[in-house]
Amino acid sequence: MDFATLLRKVKLVMPSLINTNAAKQPETHPDWHCDQLTLTVLLNGALGPKAMAEMLAATEPGSAAQGMTVHDLLPRLHLACREVPAVAGAVAAHLDRRFRREINKLRRLNPEAAQARLIGGGYRVGALWACLRHQNEAVRGMAGPLAAEMLGQGMACLRPWLVSDDHARQMGLDAGQRTSLGRGGRRRSGGRGACAVSAQCACCPLQGLKVAVIGGLERMEGSYCQAIDKLGGQCSFHPGHVRGGSRRLRQIVIKSDVVVFITSVNSHGALATVKAECKKAGKPFIALGRTGVGSLEEMLLEFAA
Incomplete structure (x- = not known):
């Protein structure tokens, strides 16, 4: 390859390199000594x-x-x-x-x-x-x-x-x-x-609320409840299975103040049951498309705001 051809190729590549570098945002970190x-x-x-x-x-x-x-x-x-x-x-x-x-x-x-x-x-x-x-x-x-x-x-x-x-x-x-x-x-x-300050709750946007989590990963039940407890709420969990009857599912919804329904891991039968009970009792129904604890916390914080 002669020098002229090499130079032309470099000129073609350079704009994309420049744009890539320009798109990078400088990293910033908080100063832990101020504010x-x-x-x-x-x-x-x-x-x-x-x-x-x-x-x-x-x-x-x-x-x-x-x-x-x-x-x-x-x-x-x-x-x-x-x-x-x-x-x-x-x-x-x-x-x-x-x-x-x-x-x-x-x-x-x-x-x-x-x-x-x-x-x-x-x-x-x-x-x-x-x-x-x-x-x-x-x-x-x-x-x-x-x-x-x-x-x-x-x-x-x-x-x-x-x-x-x-x-x-x-x-x-x-x-x-x-x-x-x-x-x-x-x-x-x-x-x-x-609310009174307790030893376990320094942050309580869900203070006193009973939150039902329907669906999601059964192995994550403890993590879901821990996240809700951290926000001051009380958690009840149901995996969303209704093959053996929907009585327990209905009872959980009736006893709760707000219902989070995880749509990605759930059943159509559970969805119909939960939506009907929420509509009848006038309870907030929150549909969540992800199973992660972070997504659950974010959605509940938006609800509590």
């Missing part, structure tokens, strides 16, 4: 006690972290994220995997559209992480207001714990942030957000 309130809300909403304990295990081998509550684990994990890069990296990788869809959706929008999408969106932990990972500084600046909105809706039971002297000092919250949190808690007293 402690936002990152507290993020960790509290995105990770349960088991996940927090696993993240801490790398820095505290042989510790009793597995038996601790969210209230004990949260400040320790936050401190580890600030001081141990490996822990911050592990948390970021976990959240990237869990909220990849939200990250990609937000990155495809221009900054103005991304900010508009975030405003008034309600309780969405995935959106908060996507906001912190966005390449545009103005969009990242929406993280603080979004975290405050989440505290006002699904995480109001975190307020009394945050404003206490010991925990506020551990989390690095200043006097202004504590005062603002206290005012927000009083404004919403009497609503769902006024």
